[in-house]
Amino acid sequence: xxxxxxxxxxxxxxxxxxxxxxxxxxxxxxxxxxxxxxxxxxxxxxxxxxxxxxxxxxxxxxxxxxxxxxxxxxxxxxxxxxxxxxxxxxxxxxxxxxxxxxxxxxxxxxxxxxxxxxxxxxxxxxxxxxxxxxxxxxxxxxxx
Amino acid sequence: xxxxxxxxxxxxxxxxxxxxxxxxxxxxxxxxxxxxxxxxxxxxxxxxxxxxxxxxxxxxxxxxxxxxxxxxxxxxxxxxxxxxxxxxxxxxxxxxxxxxxxxxxxxxxxxxxxxxxxxxxxxxxxxxxxxxxxxxxxxxxxxxxxxxxxxxxxxxxxxxxxxxxxxxxxxxxxxxxxxxxxxxxxxxxxxxxxxxxxxxxxxxxxxxxxxxxxxxxxxxxxxxxxxxxxxxxxxxxxxxxxxxxxxxxxxxxxxxxxxxxxxxxxxxxxxxxxxxxxxxxxxxxxxxxxxxxxxxxxxxxxxxxxxxxxxxxxxxxxxxxxxxxxxxxxxxxxxxxxxxxxxxxxxxxxxxxxxxxxxxxxxxxxxxxxxxxxxxxxxxxxxxxxxxxxxxxxxxxxxxxxxxxxxxxxxxxxxxxxxxxxxxxxxxxxxxxxxxx
Numbered sequence: 001x002x003x004x005x006x007x008x009x010x011x012x013x014x015x016x017x018x019x020x021x022x023x024x025x026x027x028x029x030x031x032x033x034x035x036x037x038x039x040x041x042x043x044x045x046x047x048x049x050x051x052x053x054x055x056x057x058x059x060x061x062x063x064x065x066x067x068x069x070x071x072x073x074x075x076x077x078x079x080x081x082x083x084x085x086x087x088x089x090x091x092x093x094x095x096x097x098x099x100x101x102x103x104x105x106x107x108x109x110x111x112x113x114x115x116x117x118x119x120x121x122x123x124x125x126x127x128x129x130x131x132x133x134x135x136x137x138x139x140x141x142x143x144x
Numbered sequence: 145x146x147x148x149x150x151x152x153x154x155x156x157x158x159x160x161x162x163x164x165x166x167x168x169x170x171x172x173x174x175x176x177x178x179x180x181x182x183x184x185x186x187x188x189x190x191x192x193x194x195x196x197x198x199x200x201x202x203x204x205x206x207x208x209x210x211x212x213x214x215x216x217x218x219x220x221x222x223x224x225x226x227x228x229x230x231x232x233x234x235x236x237x238x239x240x241x242x243x244x245x246x247x248x249x250x251x252x253x254x255x256x257x258x259x260x261x262x263x264x265x266x267x268x269x270x271x272x273x274x275x276x277x278x279x280x281x282x283x284x285x286x287x288x289x290x291x292x293x294x295x296x297x298x299x300x301x302x303x304x305x306x307x308x309x310x311x312x313x314x315x316x317x318x319x320x321x322x323x324x325x326x327x328x329x330x331x332x333x334x335x336x337x338x339x340x341x342x343x344x345x346x347x348x349x350x351x352x353x354x355x356x357x358x359x360x361x362x363x364x365x366x367x368x369x370x371x372x373x374x375x376x377x378x379x380x381x382x383x384x385x386x387x388x389x390x391x392x393x394x395x396x397x398x399x400x401x402x403x404x405x406x407x408x409x410x411x412x413x414x415x416x417x418x419x420x421x422x423x424x425x426x427x428x429x430x431x432x433x434x435x436x437x438x439x440x441x442x443x444x445x446x447x448x449x450x451x452x453x454x455x456x457x458x459x460x461x462x463x464x465x466x467x468x469x470x471x472x473x474x475x476x477x478x479x480x481x482x483x484x485x486x487x488x489x490x491x492x493x494x495x496x497x498x499x500x501x502x503x504x505x506x507x508x509x510x511x512x513x514x515x516x517x518x519x520x521x522x523x524x525x526x527x528x529x530x531x532x533x534x535x536x537x538x539x540x541x542x543x544x545x546x547x548x549x550x551x552x553x554x555x556x557x558x559x560x561x562x563x564x565x566x567x568x569x570x571x572x573x574x575x576x577x578x579x580x581x
Contacts, residue, residue: 056464056465056467057411057413057415057416057464057465057467058413059465060413060415060464060465060466060467060468061413061414061415061467061468063468064414064467064468064471064472065414067468067472080418080477081359081360081361081362081381082356082359084331084362084381085312085313085331085332085359085362138162138183139185139210140163140179140181140183140185140187140210141153141154141163141571142152142153142163142165142179142181142187142207142210142572142573143187143207143210144154
């Protein structure tokens with residue numbers, strides 16, 4: 001089985017003690033560019049008969065690669081694991097936010113793209129990005 | 145033959161996020177059935193005493209208690225939200241009149257005591273019935289307070305809070321057969337607790353690599369063996385299960401057994417690892433077998449054989465040709481659970497379109513049923529469903545493309561002794577019973 005180098009990922013922020021100076025939470029995401037998976041097919045060889053159950057899976061993979069050519073060589077690996085570890089985390093730092101607002105002066109802060117869970121690059125979470133948190137004071141409908 | 149018994153929850157299609165059911169669990173006797181939801185609430189149902197007149201059905205489940213187990217929290221140090229969603233509920237075996245359960249969200253486990261109060265003291269000398277104090281000078285005679293019956297009140301109170309032991313999100317809790325300790329597992333670590341001690345927890349598994357860039361797998365589920373108090377298993381996102389023995393060493397980073405089915409490398413695709421990720425692991429009641437659920441199948445493993453499962457059941461193989469769209473809509477990451485019946489002869493798991501599947505290990509027969517309000521007359525026998533993968537669709541079959549992937553059954557539970565099952569759709573709880581007589 002060929003071993004591909006692990007892609008660089010979104011770094012988990014280091015848990016430094018909170019000081020106003022160290023605001024290095026939002027590290028831009030870096031992805032190493034990798035060749036699209038051509039060599040795997042070469043490994044299978046011409047003489048391999050595509051088994052009935054595998055053909056649909058490979059066809060699906062081809063569909064996916066056609067839509068998203070930048071998907072990494074490493075299948076379902078660290079990228080989605082890191083996303084899973086960070087599930088639900090939304091960083092809102094009022095210090096960061098106010099400093100960024102001051103820097104931008106009157107301009108609007110860039111707001112989150114469609115995928116609000118991924119915080120990358122210059123984007124700083126703004127109050128609008130955070131989902132409304134309501135505490136459930138209502139009784140469950142199962143008990144109704 | 146399975147019949148509809150009850151359905152709980154709102155009828156309307158507009159589902160509030162808080163009402164999404166996130167866990168279902170019978171207690172050890174089967175008399176109580178607990179559900180947890182995304183809003184952090186727990187609802188407990190109790191089975192009615194068997195009605196001797198209506199002997200053709202077992203008791204119904206009615207609401208016994210409901211309480212707010214977890215609230216949303218904000219971790220100010222890390223600026224992150226902690227969801228109140230109840231990930232798991234596990235019951236303790238009953239030791240006295242009260243019932244105890246553990247409920248957990250992503251970060252905090254709580255031990256709840258559920259107790260009944262059906263009498264109250266009346267006839268105090270110095271207090272009125274409403275609690276106001278009486279003027280002692282007005283007391284002319286003395287009486288002895290007595291207990292009088294009152295309407296049953298069920299109270300839930302948090303007895304222990306086990307917090308701050310998990311950096312990552314808790315996915316499992318499991319009570320040891322010693323009934324004194326339990327484990328909690330997050331993506332990278334497993335901790336051992338004593339039920340009486342909340343300020344200390346012992347880490348028994350840590351798979352966090354020194355360099356996070358080397359991370360290749362996470363822990364997806366963990367469970368204690370039902371009989372051996374030193375043994376537990378944990379499953380991974382790569383489709384492996386590790387069995388650990390706490391007698392071997394204090395830190396169980398090295399497994400005693402590794403269960404993994406070898407994969408043909410020529411079959412590998414982008415999706416292979418994702419669909420091999422195990423979403424649930426459950427020991428059989430006997431303790432001889434364990435069952436794992438991955439995206440497309442259920443596997444039964446003999447604890448004595450590590451190199452392959454002894455049985456494999458396909459849950460919805462027709463989805464293999466839909467993996468691309470299931471990846472795009474994130475459904476490929478859905479975490480289905482599975483469960484055994486009381487005698488370990490049948491296993492059950494959920495699927496899409498509000499379908500759920502049962503596999504009889506002895507007869508090798510399987511059945512697909514649907515949890516729907518369409519057949520909700522009590523004792524209506526459920527009609528088996530069939531999904532047509534391709535080609536000509538027969539009458540009454542459903543084609544793969546018509547399946548509703550938003551209607552997923554992730555959580556199911558089987559009564560420990562009887563053929564009663566609880567099936568959770570997004571926001572409704574269905575109870576089915578097998579046909580008596």
